[in-house]
C-alpha cells in the first residue's frame with residue numbers, strides 16, 4: 558500500500574479536526590495547550606491511556622490541562638494497561654509522581670466523559686465525515702489498537718494517524734526501543750499493520766525540538782496563566798530530562814506529532830516501512846524502519862526526519878500566547 562496523499566475531505570482551508578490520545582506527561586500537556594491555541598484547529602476529543610503514569614493520574618492531569626486551556630472538549634479515560642504485558646510501565650523520573658510534576662494543577666472544571674476512551678475514539682471517527690478526523694496518539698498505542706479491533710472500519714474513515722513513538726536510529730528506554738512503543742509493542746504492531754496512513758514521528762525527529770533557555774524565556778515573557786503553566790512544566794521537565802537522559806534542554810516529543818498533523822510542511826517526512834519488533838531479547842519494541850525499499854517492500858508509512866526548528870517554535874509559542 559502506498560501512503561495516500563495528504564489531502565483532507567474538507568479540502569484546503571477546512572478546519573483540521575484532531576483526536577488527541579494522550580498520557581500527560583509534560584510534553585503531552587504542552588501538545589494539548591498548543592492544540593487549544595491554534596486557530597483553525599478543532600479538538601474532536603481527548604482520550605487518555607496509561608503510560609507516563611497510571612491511567613487515573615494521567616486522566617486527572619488531562620482534565621487539569623484542559624481547564625488551563627479553557628477547553629470544553631470531551632475528555633475520556635481509556636485503557637489502563639498494555640494489551641499483553643500486565644501493568645503499565647510509567648516514568649516517574651521524567652514526569653514525577655503525579656505524571657505532571659511542576660505546575661500547580663487546578664481543580665478541573667472540565668468533567669470526565671463517562672464513556673470509555675476507546676468508545677469515544679470509535680464513535681467520534683464513525684460519526685464524522687470520512688477523512689475529516691486525524692488521530693494524534695502521543696502515548697502507548699493501547700487505545701488506538703483496541704479501537705481498531707472493536708471497529709476496523711475506522712481505518713477507512715480517519716484522515717490519517719500521526720503518532721509520537723519509535724525512531725529509526727535509536728531508543729530511549731533501551732538502545733533500540735522508545736517509551737511509547739516499548740510500553741505496548743503489540744498495540745503498536747496492530748496500529749502500524751492496519752490499512753491506514755501512519756506517520757511515525759519518532760525520536761530522530763523529536764530530539765530536534767529542544768526547549769532551550771531561549772524558548773523558555775519566550776514562554777516566561779507571555780505573563781499569562783498558560784505561559785506560566787508551561788514555564789512551571791519546563792522547570793521540572795528540563796532538570797528531570799537532564800538527570801535521566803543527559804540532555805541540556807528537554808525535547809518536547811509529543812508536540813512534534815501535533816505540529817506534523819496540523820502544519821505538515823514544518824516536519825519533513827520520507828516514505829518508509831515500519832515493523833515493530835515483538836520478540837527480540839534486546840530489541841523488543843524497536844521500530845525496525847526500512848527507508849530504502851530495495852526488497853520490493855511497500856513503503857507504506859511516513860517517517861519524520863527533519864524539523865524546521867524556528868517555524869516549529871514560532872507556531873508553538875504563538876499558540877500558547879493565544880491562551881488566557
Ligand code: BDR
Pocket residue numbers: 582583584585609648651695696721729735736737810811
Ligand atoms: C514519549 O514518552 C513519554 O515520556 C513522552 O510523553 C513521549 O510521548 C517519548 O519517548
Ligand code: CA
Pocket residue numbers: 579580581582584585608609695696811
Ligand atoms: Ca506522551
